[in-house]
Amino acid sequence: MWRHVWLIAANGLRRSLRDRSILIQAIVAPILIAVVVGAAFGSGFSLNVTVGIKDADGSDISEQIAQGLTGAGGDGIAFSSVDADADAALDSGAYDAVIVLPAGLSDAVLSGEPAQLDVVGEAKDPLAQSVAESVAAGIAANLQTARVTAVAATSAGVDAGPAIQRAVTATPPLTVEQGEVTGTFSVMAYFAPGVAMLFLFFIIGNGARSIIEERREGTLPRILAAPVSPASVLLGKTVGVLIVGIVSMTLVWLITWLGFGAYWGDPIGVFLVIVAAVVAIAGISLLITGLARTENQADALTTIIALLFAVAGGTFFYGASGVLSDLRLFTPNGQALAAFVNLAAAQADVVEVLPQILLLTGIGVGCAAVGLVALRNKVLT
Amino acid sequence: MAAPVLQVTDLVRRFGDHTAVDRVSFQIQPGETYGLLGPNGAGKTTTISMIAGLLTPDSGEVELLGEPLTSGRKSLIGLVPQDIALYPDLSALENLQFFGKLQNLHGEHLKQRIAHVLDVVGLTDRAKDRIDTYSGGMKRRANIAVGLLHEPQLLILDEPTVGVDPQSRNSILEAVDVLGGSGMAVLYTTHYMEEAERLCDRVGIIDSGRLIAEGTRDELMQRLGENSTVTFRVNGGAEQTHAWRVELAGMPGVSGVQGEDGQVAVVAANGPSLIAPAVQAAQSHGLDVVGVEVAEPDLEAVFLHLTGKALRD
Amino acid sequence: MRAVLATARTEWVRYFRDRIAMFTTLALPVVLVLLIGLSFGQSAERLPVGMLQSDPGPLGTSLVAELEDSPAIDVQQYTDRNEMYRDIRMGLVAGGVEVPADGEPVQIYVQQASTGAGVVVSTVNSAAAQISTRATAIDALSEQIPTQKARAAVDQAMADIPAVEVATRAIGAVNEMDENRFASAVPSQLMLFTFLNGLLGAAALVQARQLGVFQRTLATPHGLGVYLSGLGLSRFLIAILQAVILLGLGVLWFGINLGDPVAVTALVLIYSVIAAAAGMLLGGVVRTPGQAVAVAVPAGIVMGMLGGCMWPLSVVGTTMQRIGHLTPQAWAMDSWNAIINEGAGIGGIAGYLAVLVGFAVVLSALAVWALGRHARTGR
Structure with missing residues (x-):
């Protein structure tokens, strides 16, 4: 029995190796697509906001504020002073947003009159505008603290000078420290498995469909005319597509990892998720093939389901929010991708992705069981 | 007297309302070439499929050498299907290796058998070429080679000359003649009267699922x-x-x-x-x-x- | 001409008899447009930042509330540190803020490679300043008078003095493609799928070659040229149909302001020729229908990625932009940007169209050459 299973699996493998389109779809395409994405976003999603400071007030206070800011800034945000008019500065393209300290600001602040800072941004870059607005709100809060202290000191009969000095230099009650998240993530470790799974649906679907195809072409009856049981044939076909799937996806993993430096995470976990994903895809393909009425119908259903799963599973959408982020968990592709991402980006170990491994394997085994029973009836007319 | 190689008794198979094979009985003795002659759709292929164990009969029995057909005894039969049942993307050699191993042949014995059958059908020179590069007649011959590989007691040929050019047809007929003469029992279906007359020791005439007459050529002529x-x-x-x-x-x-x-x-x-x-x-x-x-x-x-x-x- | 039309008709019918073609031509692009439109709605305005709260006190709680109101960041709550770290590494959030019990420092986590750290730091500092006015003022006074008295004086002052306000205004107009997500999803998916389907048309062509249709057409008085023209015409019309459906949906359902109809029509027509020609070229090069599909799908996706159909080319570096402009997709997307965002007419996109016409001419010539080889051998 097992010798026959292996013979039939090996025969399928030999024919797969001879088919160049399998090589393109299973290995070349996922790597190529991942490399393109990697090249496009390899340096990370960058953010660079330059905020201009326009001091139209020209007082000691405004100068101090402007100087304080231009010394600040950090990764992704830069402050620099603006001499020209705010609108002109934005038009020049050197600034993404401008904070204006308007004329009379310090007088208004000191006298307790209504005071205001202006932020000018560009409609096409709302993020930069929001960032400047948030910074301005911080400046406004500091000015407010200073003048509240001043007024309160005066009314309480206290020397205002030292009190203000203490207020503006005091350590805020909330201190902020910056830490670093170690470890990196390559977008290739997302797109390579995602695209590989899409194409595996096609390849494994073809493999499953070859059971019906071989019946039509007469090679299946010929196999069954030998002392081979139908169960061996179905099992052999299944083992064959599993090996094709696991080997090709493992190659995609090893090539993107060792060749292009995209780390997919804990190797044991990665391999098990690959196996589980292939089992799920094979099971679904067998189910479709078993339930389809004709070979053409099986082909159409496999293609459509593969594409829908890939799209809904987030294959082409890195980090989508909204509908897709919920939808993807209802697809095997989405579950597998979640596991891959946890291994690569959350540095999870096997145990943490065990739920997905079990879920995918369960889906695969369940679908395969139903599909194989249906196929057995089809094979033995 | 030894048991016949094949004994078919009251074989019946229905597809829905249609009775494809209706109480067919016949037997084939060792060394005998038996022709099943009838028009397309008469029930020849259905009968053969039941004999080869590909189709379960609704009733009736198939016995090989006096015992019922079981999975393990399928090797007694060499089936040559009507269609070219070979992998077009593999070579003749690879096809023979695959089907030979399924028949539990291996090693040196398998090698010898492959060489032998390739010689019988005259494909030794082209053995390493892919089947899809073959002409129609060559494909037919390769198709027959697979059926001979495991030295079956009974060779079943299902319309082996359909759609074949006259030259290939002749060489196929000659090969069958030789095999029949070598002591192998052959079940040969055809709708070509001349082939049945030329090759077969006995002929069964089948129409609409029923075996309506049977005998040697002379016996049938007497009818x-x-x-x-x-x-x-x-x-x-x-x-x-x-x-x-x-x-x-x-x-x-x-x-x-x-x-x-x-x-x-x-x-x-x-x-x-x-x-x-x-x-x-x-x-x-x-x-x-x-x-x-x-x-x-x-x-x-x-x-x-x-x-x-x-x-x- | 009649023979060309008859061929086109037959090929059109053959095409839509295939349910997969029907799905990928008509349904899948619409599904994708919907998903993209609904899934990437709010990303451009605020920077996503993760937040982890570990038992914050009153100050911390105020900070959390202040950050949630911040115009600059879109706070996403996490309960699991590893999940937050994961999304920081993936760049799904620009950084993470951990708000601990009062008295302990607020932690900001960013990734080394990430460049959004400065914005997060500025925003958190700013929010901290906004919630600490009262506490800082009381603290400043209580050095000289009892805290009780300081508190009363500060509360009185805060009631009397209006807050220092921040007024914002924006210049220029919002890009249509930024404001209406469908305005970018529809043209980009249209360009992606028109080309992909054009390439997939190669499968039918190879099949025709294998079935001996080439040989048969050579025997007719019209010859192979008529067959290929008819085939090309049917592919071209399929591309047009796809454009009409997607753009119609975009205008009528998603309210896209598409811009100059003449420019749009010219762009769609030229691009459809390119897609049909690319498919026929592929059909002349590969050997089996299976190979055609195996090449068409990855090629369509990769060219779509390079050409800016999957993400705007403005977000990638200059090298990738240059490479991208080796594809017709990039020039087509440049044209769409000009038409939809800048209101360009046919004159405004003339330069892009000239390049696209070049693609159309070169691809058609290559297709004729590749198929001509088969015509001479009849296969």
Whole structure:
């Protein structure tokens, strides 16, 4: 029995190796697509906001504020002073947003009159505008603290000078420290498995469909005319597509990892998720093939389901929010991708992705069981 | 006496309301070549599929060498399906290796057997080429080679010459003749009367799922009795010809009429005496009889006699 | 001409008899447009930042509330540190803020490679300043007078003095493609799928070659040229149909302001020729229908990625932009940007169209050459 299973699996493998389109779809395409994405976003999603400071007030206070800011800034945000008019500065393209300290600001602040800072941004870059607005709100809060202290000191009969000095230099009650998240993530470790799974649906679907195809072409009856049981044939076909799937996806993993430096995470976990994903895809393909009425119908259903799963599973959408982020968990592709991402980006170990491994394997085994029973009836007319 | 290689008893298979095979029984002795002759759709392939264990009979029995067919005993049979049941993307050698291993052949023995069957079908030179580069006749021969590989007791050939050029057909027939002579039992289905006459020791005539006659060529000819086939060549319209045929079929002693425009064959007891009334009838239908031929009886005539219709339409 | 139309008709019918083609031509692009439109709605305005709260006190709680109101960041709550770290590494959030019990420092986590750290730091500092006015003022006074008295004086002052306000205004107009997500999803998916389907048309062509249709057409008085023209015409019309459906949906359902109809029509027509020609070229090069599909799908996706159909080319570096402009997709997307965002007419996109016409001419010539080789051998 097992010798026959292996013979039939090996025969399928030999024919797969001879088919160049399998090589393109299973290995070349996922790597190529991942490399393109990697090249496009390899340096990370960058953010660079330059905020201009326009001091139209020209007082000691405004100068101090402007100087304080231009010394600040950090990764992704830069402050620099603006001499020209705010609108002109934005038009020049050197600034993404401008904070204006308007004329009379310090007088208004000191006298307790209504005071205001202006932020000018560009409609096409709302993020930069929001960032400047948030910074301005911080400046406004500091000015407010200073003048509240001043007024309160005066009314309480206290020397205002030292009190203000203490207020503006005091350590805020909330201190902020910056830490670093170690470890990196390559977008290739997302797109390579995602695209590989899409194409595996096609390849494994073809493999499953070859059971019906071989019946039509007469090679299946010929196999069954030998002392081979139908169960061996179905099992052999299944083992064959599993090996094709696991080997090709493992190659995609090893090539993107060792060749292009995209780390997919804990190797044991990665391999098990690959196996589980292939089992799920094979099971679904067998189910479709078993339930389809004709070979053409099986082909159409496999293609459509593969594409829908890939799209809904987030294959082409890195980090989508909204509908897709919920939808993807209802697809095997989405579950597998979640596991891959946890291994690569959350540095999870096997145990943490065990739920997905079990879920995918369960889906695969369940679908395969139903599909194989249906196929057995089809094979033995 | 030794058990027959194949004993088929009351085999029945229905597909829905249609009874494809209806109580078919026959046996094949060692070394015998048995022809199953019948038109397309007569139930030949269904019968063969049940013998080879690909299809479960609704009732009836298949025994090989006196014992029922089980999965393990399938190796007694070498099946050569009607279609080219080979992997087109693999070479003949690879196909033979695969199917040979499924028949539990291996190692040196498998190698020898492959070399032998390639020699038998004359494909030794092209063994390493992919099947899809072969001509139609070569594919047929490779198809037969796979059936011979494991030295079966019974070789089943399902219409092996359909769609084959005359030259390849001849070499296939010669090969079958040789195999039959070598002591292997052969079950050969065809709708070509000449092949059955040339190759088979005994012939079973099958029509609409029933085995309606069986025997050696001579035995079957006797079924024809004094009947002979008279072929008329006529000029005239299709309608008139049809009307004439209907009249012919009603004449005394006529057991079968076949053919349409231009040529009509009639099987009748004492055929020559039919000629005069037939020609007269033709003229009354406005047909012009341009030739008359009284033929030697053959299996075609037997089939026509038994079923009233032609083997091929 | 009649023979060309008859061929086109037959090929059109053959095409839509295939349910997969029907799905990928008509349904899948619409599904994708919907998903993209609904899934990437709010990303451009605020920077996503993760937040982890570990038992914050009153101050911390105020900070959390202040950050949630911040115009600059879109706070996403996490309960699991590893999940937050994961999304920081993936760049799904620009950084993470951990708000601990009062008295302990607020932690900001960013990734080394990430460049959004400065914005997060500025925003958190700013929010901290906004919630600490009262506490800082009381603290400043209580050095000289009892805290009780300081508190009363500060509360009085805060009631009397209006807050220092921040007023914002924006210049220029919002890009249509930024404001209406469908305005970018529809043209980009249209360009992606028109080309992909054009390439997939190669499968039918190879099949025709294998079935001996080439040989048969050579025997007709019209010859192979008529067959290929008819085939090309049917592919071209399929591309047009796809454009009509997607753009119609975009205008009528998603309210896209598409811009100059003449420019749009010219762009769609030229691009459809390119897609049809690319498919026929592929059909002349590969050997089996299976190979055609195996090449078409990855090629369509990769060219779509390079050409800016999957993401705007403005977000990638200059090298990738240059490479991208080796594809017709990039020039087509440049044209769409000009038409939809800048209101360009046919004159405004003339330069892009000239390049696209070049693609159309070169691809058609290559297709004729590749198929001509088969015509001479009849296969």
